[in-house]
Amino acid sequence: MKCVIIGAGIAGVTAAETIKKINKDIEVVLIGKEQYLPYNRYKLTEYLCNVINDSQLYFASFDFFKDYNIKYRNGEYVKSINPTEKTIKLYHNEVMRYDKLLLATGGTQHLGPVLKTFAPFIQTYYTLQDILMIKRKLSVIKDCVVYGENLSNLDLLSGLCNLGKNITYIIKGEKAFFPLLKEEFEKDVHNFLENKGINIIANDKPVCIRKEKKKYSVETLNRKVIKADIIFAWEDRKPNISFVKGADIYKKSGILVNPYMETSARDIYAAGDCTEIYHPTLKNYWINFGWPNAREQGKVAGENMAGKKVPYQIQETLTFNLEGKPIDARWWE
Amino acid sequence: MIYKELTVRFCGIAGDGIVSSSRIVANACADAGLHVMVNDIYSAEIRGLGKSTSTIRFAGSKVYSMGDGINALVGLAQQESIDEIKDIQAEGSVIYDSSSPADIPEKESLASHIPPEINGFGIPLKTLANQASGSNRGRNIVSMGALCYLYGLPPSIFKDQIEKIFKRKGDKVVNSNLKAFDLGYEYCKAHYPLNNQFEMKTKARPLQVISGNDALAGGAMDCGLKFFAGYPITPATKIMEITAKELPKLQGWTIQVEDEIAAIGAVLGAWFAGKRAMTATSGPGLSLMSELINLSVMAEIPAVIVNVQRGGPATGLPTKVEQGDLNISLYGGAGDSPRVVMAPTDSKDCYTGIQAAFDLAEKYQTPVIFLSDLFLGQRLETEDIKHNINHKKSTRLKPTREQLNNYQRYALTEDGVSPLIVPGEEGAYYSITGLAHNTTGNPNFESKVHLAMTQKRYKKFKNMLKDLPPVEIIGDEDAEIGIASWGSTFGAIYEGMQIVREKGIKSKMIKSIMIYPQDEETFKSFFDSCKKIIVFEMNYQGQYAALLKSTYNIKPVEVHIPSVDPVSPAKVAEKIMEVSDELTQ
Numbered sequence: 018m019k020c021v022i023i024g025a026g027i028a029g030v031t032a033a034e035t036i037k038k039i040n041k042d043i044e045v046v047l048i049g050k051e052q053y054l055p056y057n058r059y060k061l062t063e064y065l066c067n068v069i070n071d072s073q074l075y076f077a078s079f080d081f082f083k084d085y086n087i088k089y090r091n092g093e094y095v096k097s098i099n100p101t102e103k104t105i106k107l108y109h110n111e112v113m114r115y116d117k118l119l120l121a122t123g124g125t126q127h128l129g130p131v132l133k134t135f136a137p138f139i140q141t142y143y144t145l146q147d148i149l150m151i152k153r154k155l156s157v158i159k160d161c162v163v164y165g166e167n168l169s170n171l172d173l174l175s176g177l178c179n180l181g182k183n184i185t186y187i188i189k190g191e192k193a194f195f196p197l198l199k200e201e202f203e204k205d206v207h208n209f210l211e212n213k214g215i216n217i218i219a220n221d222k223p224v225c226i227r228k229e230k231k232k233y234s235v236e237t238l239n240r241k242v243i244k245a246d247i248i249f250a251w252e253d254r255k256p257n258i259s260f261v262k263g264a265d266i267y268k269k270s271g272i273l274v275n276p277y278m279e280t281s282a283r284d285i286y287a288a289g290d291c292t293e294i295y296h297p298t299l300k301n302y303w304i305n306f307g308w309p310n311a312r313e314q315g316k317v318a319g320e321n322m323a324g325k326k327v328p329y330q331i332q333e334t335l336t337f338n339l340e341g342k343p344i345d346a347r348w349w350e
Numbered sequence: 351m352i353y354k355e356l357t358v359r360f361c362g363i364a365g366d367g368i369v370s371s372s373r374i375v376a377n378a379c380a381d382a383g384l385h386v387m388v389n390d391i392y393s394a395e396i397r398g399l400g401k402s403t404s405t406i407r408f409a410g411s412k413v414y415s416m417g418d419g420i421n422a423l424v425g426l427a428q429q430e431s432i433d434e435i436k437d438i439q440a441e442g443s444v445i446y447d448s449s450s451p452a453d454i455p456e457k458e459s460l461a462s463h464i465p466p467e468i469n470g471f472g473i474p475l476k477t478l479a480n481q482a483s484g485s486n487r488g489r490n491i492v493s494m495g496a497l498c499y500l501y502g503l504p505p506s507i508f509k510d511q512i513e514k515i516f517k518r519k520g521d522k523v524v525n526s527n528l529k530a531f532d533l534g535y536e537y538c539k540a541h542y543p544l545n546n547q548f549e550m551k552t553k554a555r556p557l558q559v560i561s562g563n564d565a566l567a568g569g570a571m572d573c574g575l576k577f578f579a580g581y582p583i584t585p586a587t588k589i590m591e592i593t594a595k596e597l598p599k600l601q602g603w604t605i606q607v608e609d610e611i612a613a614i615g616a617v618l619g620a621w622f623a624g625k626r627a628m629t630a631t632s633g634p635g636l637s638l639m640s641e642l643i644n645l646s647v648m649a650e651i652p653a654v655i656v657n658v659q660r661g662g663p664a665t666g667l668p669t670k671v672e673q674g675d676l677n678i679s680l681y682g683g684a685g686d687s688p689r690v691v692m693a694p695t696d697s698k699d700c701y702t703g704i705q706a707a708f709d710l711a712e713k714y715q716t717p718v719i720f721l722s723d724l725f726l727g728q729r730l731e732t733e734d735i736k737h738n739i740n741h742k743k744s745t746r747l748k749p750t751r752e753q754l755n756n757y758q759r760y761a762l763t764e765d766g767v768s769p770l771i772v773p774g775e776e777g778a779y780y781s782i783t784g785l786a787h788n789t790t791g792n793p794n795f796e797s798k799v800h801l802a803m804t805q806k807r808y809k810k811f812k813n814m815l816k817d818l819p820p821v822e823i824i825g826d827e828d829a830e831i832g833i834a835s836w837g838s839t840f841g842a843i844y845e846g847m848q849i850v851r852e853k854g855i856k857s858k859m860i861k862s863i864m865i866y867p868q869d870e871e872t873f874k875s876f877f878d879s880c881k882k883i884i885v886f887e888m889n890y891q892g893q894y895a896a897l898l899k900s901t902y903n904i905k906p907v908e909v910h911i912p913s914v915d916p917v918s919p920a921k922v923a924e925k926i927m928e929v930s931d932e933l934t935q
Contacts, residue, residue, distance in 0.1 A: 052542075079467055089466040109448035111459040149544050286716045346552050 018043050020322050021080050021105060021113060023095050023260075024121035026051025026058070027308055028289030028315035030077050032119050035319025037085040043323060045087045046113070050122075052092040053145050054078065058307055061148045062176035074279075098264040102280040117284045117322045120272055121315060122258065124290035124306070126169070126251035135226040138233055139250050142173050154247070159183060162235050162243055166249035171195050171206070173249055174215060186217045186239050188237075191219050218243075223250060256291040256304065269293055271304050276316035276328035286322055288314035296331055305332060352440065353549045355409030356501060357417055359488065361434050362426030363401055367490035370515070371424070372404035373730075376495065376559055378410040378511040380732050382504070383554020387413045388730035391914060394584075394668040401430040408748050409847040410551045413731065414696075414841035418920040420503070424493045426475070428460040431665035434461075440467045443500060445493050471500065473537055482530035495534025496811060502547035505535055505838030506632035538821065562700045562722055562838075565735060566656060567592035570628050573708050574743040576602040577627040579616035581609050581635065584668045585724040589630040600741055610635035614642040621652045622782070624772030626708055626743075630656035633675045634665055636682070636719070643717050644683040645784045647807065649767070650760065652706070652711035652718075658721040659837075661914060670914035671724040673837055676893040680866055683733065686804055688811055690718040693758055695840035697733045703863045706819050712815065713745035721865070723888075725916050726838035736805045746770055754778075758789040762802060766809030767927040811867045818864050821872045825858030826851075831929055832857040832880030834906070836894050839886050839917050846922025847924040853931045865894070870901065877904050882929050884909060886922060 020036050020063035022029045025047050033047045049055065054075040055260035063069045066253070082089045097106045104115050126143050130135060141147050151158075161177050163170060164187045177184050186193065193207040211217055218241060225236040226248060235243045256271035267273045267281040271293040278286045278294075305314070310332050317329040355645050360371045376386045386408045390451055393400030407417050409782045419439040425431030425446045435444065436725040446460045451594040464470040473496050479488040491512065497506050500608045509528055516524045538545070560568075567589045570578075577591040580586070594604040607613050613629040620627035631639065636657045659675045661667025679691045690710050694703040704720060711718040749757060749769035759780040768789075771778040781791035786803065788794040820932060825833075825847055838860060847857050860876045862868060875896075877883055883906040885895040898904060911917055 054466070082466060090464075091466050093461060093472070106453070107459075107461070109446070109454070109459070109461055110450050110452065111454045111456055111461060113456045113462075146544050212479075228872070303756045 018116045019114065020045050020117045021115040022047045022119040022144070023105070024119075024123060024289065024291070025051070025055045025089065025091065025313065026121060026123045026289060027055070027076070028311040028318070029121035030055045031312045032121065032286075032288060032319035032322065033087045034081075034085060035316050036323045037087060039320065039323035039325070041086065045085075047082075047087055047089050048093055048095060048107070049089065049091045050094040051144055051146065054091075056145050057308075058143075059172075061145065062172045064145075065148050065151060065176050066179045066302060068077075083338060095260050097286070098261055098266070098337070100264055100266065100285060103284065110268070115284075118286065119259065119278075119315075119318050119322060120258075120280070120287040120291060121169065121284065121289045121311075122256070122260070122291045122310070124254045124256045124271075126165075126279030127253050128250065128256050129252040132164075132226075132252070138226045138228055138248060138301070139288055140247050141170065141213055141251070142249050151247070155180065158246045160232075160243075160245045160247075161185070161234075162187065162223070162245040162248045162250075164192060164248075166190075167251075167254060168195055170249075172250075174210060174213075178213050178215065185218060185245070186210065186215050187218045187221055187223060187237060189222055193217060223248075241316075253307075254290075256293075258291055269300075269302055277321045277326065277327060278314060279321070286318045288318040294329065294331065298331075302335055307332075351722060353421070353501060354549050355407065355411075355413070355417075356422070356548060357405060357407040358367045358422045358424065358497060359403055359405040359434060359437070360424045360426065360493075361403045361421045362431060362490075362628070366426040367487075368402045368404050368426065371490040371494060372406050374491075374511045374515060374700035375406050375497075375731055376408070376699070377514075379406070379505040380557045380559045381511065382564075383551045384408045384410060384505045384558060386559060386730065387416060387732075388559075389416050389725065390728060391915075392669055393632060399474055401427065403434065410549060410554075414844045415919055416729075416842075416916045417845065418918050422497060424490075424497065425460045426489055426493065428454065429458050431460050432463045433465050435465070435468070438468050438547070441469070443469045443471055443499075445471045445473055445475075445496050447475040447489065449474035449477040451476075456678070463577065470495065471538070473534065473541075475534070477531055478533040478537060482533055483526035483777075486691070488527060488530040489529040489925040492534035492537075494540045495531040495536075497534075498531075498800065499535045499538035500547050501541065504550060505531070527721070548780065556921060558731050558735065560697050560733050560735065561588070561728055561730050562694070563588040563658065563725040563728065564592065565700040566694075566704050566720075566722060566727070567596070567699040568631075568737075569704040570626075570708065571596055571600060571602070572701075572737060572739040573705040574626040574741055575628055575708070576625040577617070577620035578602070578604040578629065579607050579613040579620070579627070580604075580629050580631065581607055581613050583610075583632045583635050585660055585727050586630040586632050586635070586702070589656060589658070593628075610638040611642065614646075614653065615637040617645055617653055618642060618649075618651050618688065621711075622773065626654075626709075626712065628654040628656060628657065630843045632658050632660050632724075633662040633678070634670075636675060636678060640678070640682045641684075643689065643719075644685070644687050646717040647683065647687045647689060648685075648716040648784050648786075649782050650770075650807070651718060651782070652715050654707050654711050654718050654720060656704070656720045656722060658727040659721060661912075667914060669724070671838070672912060672914075673723055673839070673888040674888070674890070674893070674912070675721060676836070676865065676887075676897070677891070679721055680897065681931040682803050688716070688808055688866075690714070690716055690811075690814075690867070692718060692863050692867050693721040693837040694863050695837060695861065695915065696726065697731050698735055699863050700726070701733075701735050702738070703819065706817075706863075707747045708743070710814065710817060713747065714814055715770055716810060721837060723838050759791040760787060760789045760803065762789060762806055762807070763815035766806045767813075768806075775790050785913040786828070814867055815869060818867070818869060819862070821860060821864075821869050821874060823858055824861055826856035827858065829854075830881040830933060831857040831859040831926060832876060832883045833886065833926075834864060834883065834894070834898060835859065835886045837888075839888060842917035842919045843886055843922050845919035846926060849919060849923035850926045854926070855927060856920065857926050865897070868901070873898075874902055877902050882933055884925060886911070886917065886925075886930055888912065888917065
């Protein structure tokens with residue numbers, strides 16, 4: 018049997034490992050879009066700040082793949098799926114057959130329609146490549162602009178602060194707010210950031226970016242102009258599911274799965290941030306974002322692909338938790 | 351990652367522009383003052399779309415060999431390139447075409463064979479080439495642009511070269527190729543922005559790129575070659591192509607004859623008539639020439655015979671390298687048949703060595719077999735060759751007026767060399783024959799005459815020492831491990847010695863382009879100073895080791911590499927370390 022896993026994040030790698038642990042004779046191919054070994058995305062800021070080294074960043078090694086006999090195809094992505102033929106097509110037109118397929122492509126930050134126009138001037142902050150690019154430029158970066166209100170922004174702010182950069186943080190609301198934080202930290206976060214020396218511009222948003230000789234110029238809705246060496250901005254996060262377009266698989270924002278992580282297409286499973294799973298309390302499909310949830314979903318998907326019948330238990334807690342490490346611990350104090 | 355040297359391989363089939371790609375890269379790097387070595391490997395079949403590869407190694411410092419493995423593979427033909435992946439070093443790259451219009455089965459896809467330690471870069475080469483020129487041609491130039499970005503090389507050096515190469519085809523071709531290059535560069539910048547860096551030399555002067563065959567032909571013409579006769583054979587044909595083009599400009603001649611026997615016959619005729627002459631062949635051709643080489647020995651007519659060795663025996667491996675022709679060069683012939691055998695180690699040796707070969711041949715009236723090989727002959731390398739040009743050079747010992755009065759062509763002299771005249775000169779009447787002869791050249795079969803003439807022919811070799819190119823001892827003088835090798839293996843061995851040196855293991859090597867005769871005293875004292883001797887060579891028998899063993903009474907560790915690929919410095923290093931371990935135990 019051949020199990021193909023699309024996505025080499027924590028969900029995909031956990032699924033691959035789980036399958037091999039159950040039955041080492043199953044052929045497993047893991048396809049990852051990035052060139053690198055699978056890494057802890059939530060540790061990227063620590064990596065940027067040289068708090069951790071390479072080996073602490075990666076959670077699977079070349080030996081891991083050799084030992085488990087998992088074929089890891091990094092730097093490649095899938096452009097379409099044919100559930101009827103049970104094949105996938107990679108971006109270079111290679112056609113690969115599968116018996117069971119797992120979709121674990123995660124999610125990505127997105128820009129709104131206004132800022133999309135200025136995408137070439139905006140530094141993304143999501144992948145290891147982003148971090149390595151920033152590291153390369155770090156010595157010439159002095160002034161930074163950050164826009165966006167999810168936890169990775171908070172993470173980024175902590176990193177830039179730790180690196181001693183001048184930060185201007187633009188927020189839409191009156192106070193800086195981040196969902197899924199521990200309640201007590203959530204209340205204080207605005208003051209906390211200001212006390213760290215971050216210049217917060219409230220009730221505003223960037224509407225135009227210009228590249229000048231050496232700097233960028235960010236213009237806000239309220240006609241403020243901020244000069245910066247680097248601009249970080251994103252407005253929402255969406256599941257990466259463009260490759261299932263055209264395939265007969267039920268989806269909303271993400272790919273819909275049942276508690277066994279099965280999609281509506283036979284022998285196709287999905288796990289992690291690209292999926293929506295039915296939440297009985299919310300009575301709706303819901304993206305169970307986050308690293309620990311993705312890992313658990315990958316494990317359940319792997320078990321079921323290997324022939325078991327194990328349901329995924331919905332994680333009820335909404336408090337963001339990084340492997341037991343609270344987000345405020347990120348400020349390295 | 352910051353690279354100080356890079357090895358890049360282009361792989362494809364006929365029409366993919368493999369060789370032209372590597373030439374552009376090599377010349378671009380050399381113009382920027384980088385040291386370069388290029389090795390082409392192609393199939394022996396003349397017909398069909400055979401696979402070919404061209405590998406370029408370049409660095410800021412001198413490159414002595416093709417090194418071990420490659421950093422980047424440009425796979426212009428998917429299936430053909432799969433086998434090349436094994437040579438890629440960890441963290442290396444594969445550039446492949448992601449714009450194949452047809453579906454590719456997993457097994458035939460280059461990408462599916464790339465291990466995770468190696469970075470695959472799928473680039474729509476065909477699409478971008480089409481965008482640049484309106485046709486699929488130019489995929490190689492797109493890939494070059496990609497390569498340039500991925501390794502942080504300065505684009506200007508490639509663009510200058512593209513302009514230079516395509517200039518004769520007109521502006522349209524130049525511009526479409528420049529556009530193809532830019533598209534490859536920009537695609538990588540946009541999709542794979544995190545590139546490597548290459549440490550370029552600053553203020554470096556441009557270097558000359560030359561092949562062993564180029565250098566050899568150039569060296570021969572610069573020292574008075576006036577006549578070339580040959581029959582085409584891989585990998586020696588290039589020499590004839592060069593002389594055919596260049597010799598007429600020097601009032602010389604090149605003739606392509608019906609076979610190698612005719613070629614050596616014509617060369618002997620030209621020398622007999624007083625012209626410096628040469629032929630070039632490979633193993634099968636040398637076999638055919640054996641009889642007339644014997645005539646050269648017996649009649650004491652000079653001859654320069656270049657053998658660009660390839661894999662044997664028989665027609666063997668026409669496009670692969672081997673050093674299997676040493677025995678036939680040394681011993682191939684009837685009777686006691688001494689001849690000079692030389693083996694250059696690099697292009698510089700090809701240039702200076704062939705000039706020495708002419709001087710020895712003419713002065714000592716002997717055949718000289720000049721043993722190059724496919725790797726040395728065809729590889730391109732940057733060499734700083736000091737040109738030594740004398741189109742009228744002659745080292746012929748001419749008779750005095752007095753000697754002409756009673757001219758004895760084979761007069762017995764102290765050093766064995768008899769004055770030699772050109773037929774047609776006044777008093778130049780003598781017989782020439784392959785039969786045993788007396789001092790006048792007339793046939794003579796008396797035992798004492800035969801002995802005297804044989805001694806005379808060997809005596810020349812004893813007295814040749816003062817004119818031989820010098821022997822070099824390379825490495826640590828006080829090393830206990832001594833290495834001997836010959837020909838093109840030198841570079842890989844030298845780099846192998848550097849590898850072990852960094853690990854604290856000392857070694858030294860005796861480098862001489864003379865195989866026979868040799869500066870025996872220097873060789874002997876070198877061997878006496880070593881506790882262990884290693885002899886590396888690219889043949890199965892250990893032909894050079896056999897010569898050294900019989901001459902110097904040594905018991906070396908013999909490393910026989912019947913090779914199709916150039917010798918690996920890492921394997922040389924491994925062997926030196928093994929011998930070093932034995933010494934310390």
